[in-house]
Amino acid sequence: MNTPEILYLLGSGALLLLGAVHNVIEWLGGRQATPPELQAVETAMKETRIKTPGREVPLFDFMKGFSFMMGFLFMAYGGLNLAVATHALTSPTAMLVNVLLCGIGLAVSLRYFFIVPTVFVSFAGVCYLGAWLVAAA
Numbered sequence: 001m002n003t004p005e006i007l008y009l010l011g012s013g014a015l016l017l018l019g020a021v022h023n024v025i026e027w028l029g030g031r032q033a034t035p036p037e038l039q040a041v042e043t044a045m046k047e048t049r050i051k052t053p054g055r056e057v058p059l060f061d062f063m064k065g066f067s068f069m070m071g072f073l074f075m076a077y078g079g080l081n082l083a084v085a086t087h088a089l090t091s092p093t094a095m096l097v098n099v100l101l102c103g104i105g106l107a108v109s110l111r112y113f114f115i116v117p118t119v120f121v122s123f124a125g126v127c128y129l130g131a132w133l134v135a136a137a
Contacts, residue, residue, distance in 0.1 A: 004089055004135040011098070011127030012081035018120040019074030026067050077101075078124075095132035102128060 001009075034042050045060035052062075081088065081098065088094040102125030109118040 004131040005085065007127045007131035007134065008085055008089055009082065011102075011124040011131065012078045012085065014078070014120050014124040014127065015074050016078030016082065018117060018124075019071045019076075019078065022074065022117075023068055023071035026064070026071060030064070089131065089135055092132070092136070095128060095135070098128040099125060099132060 042060065045063065046058050048059040049056045050059055050062055084094070088098070102121055105121040106118065106125060109121050
């Protein structure tokens with residue numbers, strides 16, 4: 001295995017791991033007692049219903065669904081990149097897309113999240129960028 005392949009696989013694995021860890025923590029977090037300072041917020045979210053096409057759901061459930069979906073999409077993104085690694089390493093367009101998506105993910109993470117997703121997305125982006133640059137050299 002050469003350096004671009006290793007970097008590409010590390011970046012893809014980081015995204016897959018981020019999604020898996022996110023969903024495990026999300027699932028476990030839902031099984032723990034809510035801290036007292038957040039109980040009123042959680043109750044308000046559970047009591048606030050939002051209308052979506054075809055149904056009305058509590059805001060809390062809507063947020064949980066988005067959170068799980070984000071985790072699954074990170075897993076799918078990392079897994080899909082692992083599945084197409086051989087092709088992607090020979091496609092400058094695929095490499096550019098990965099670098100751009102990680103850049104967007106980094107911007108969103110810096111704005112809305114905390115250090116862990118920021119580090120994982122940054123790591124994946126640096127790995128994809130490194131794989132692209134080394135493969136092109």
